[in-house]
Amino acid sequence: MSNSEKATFGAGCFWGAEASFRALEGVVDTRVGLASPTDDRLLQIEVVQIEFDPKTLAYTQLIEHFWGLHNPTSVDRQGSDIGAKYRSAIFFHNTEQQELAQAAKRSLDESGQLNKPVVTGVLPLGHFASASEEHQRYLEKHGKSSCSI
Template sequence: MSGIEQATFGAGCFWGAEAAFRALPGVVDSRVGYAVEAADEALQIEVVQVDFDPQVLAYSSLIEHFWGLHDPTSVDRQGEHGGVKYRSAIFHTNAVQAEQARVAKEALQESGRLNKPVATVILPLGRFDLADEAHQRYLEKNGLSSCQI
């Protein structure tokens, strides 16, 4: 698929995030798994990896959607799920993504929409480990419409 790009986001439980991203026009595929930060092999975060057509959907629009999927002010916790693996994170694969993520985070912080600091980390993607097949499109496979977080 020529021109298709990837984006990787950690928004707590990956099932709901995957379903929400899949519904966006311009998203051509997605998968859930675990992102490993380039400098720390021990740091594994539940993520959704999204393949998208940047001619239809801008990376910056994906980030805006990401903010609405979870509480970006929560440190290592989303709802009942706690621990580092549920950290709010944007993993980038190039300098353009890193800069757009940084600018979006600053804009959200300065917007006044949140009453606490944005805790989302912006990290280089070292590795993506695909989750078991049972986790892929989990909500869709199980007739669920949302994931409680």
């Protein structure tokens, strides 16, 4: 799709995040993989990269959906997945996404909805490496709807 845009989110296990985002109207495609703000592979985070139609689905709607997928106050952990690669992150693709993500994070933090500060990183997308084909649409391929325990 020529007028589509990309968004990249780290919300813990990428399988569940991918399945949830795929269900949104306006999502054209998804890829799971590892992303980092630089070429340093030691800083990689599990992410889902979303191709979406901005005429149908706004970037801010993707961010709101992202908040509901995980605990944005948890440092390097989502459920039973522990480690830096499971940290909460929004990787921006341009200045507009950066500004919208920072504003959304600030708004959530100031809302009083959470009992701890939001630790989600708002980071430039420096590197994205797609996971192997066996990881793409993993839950769908295995007849599962979530990767919770």
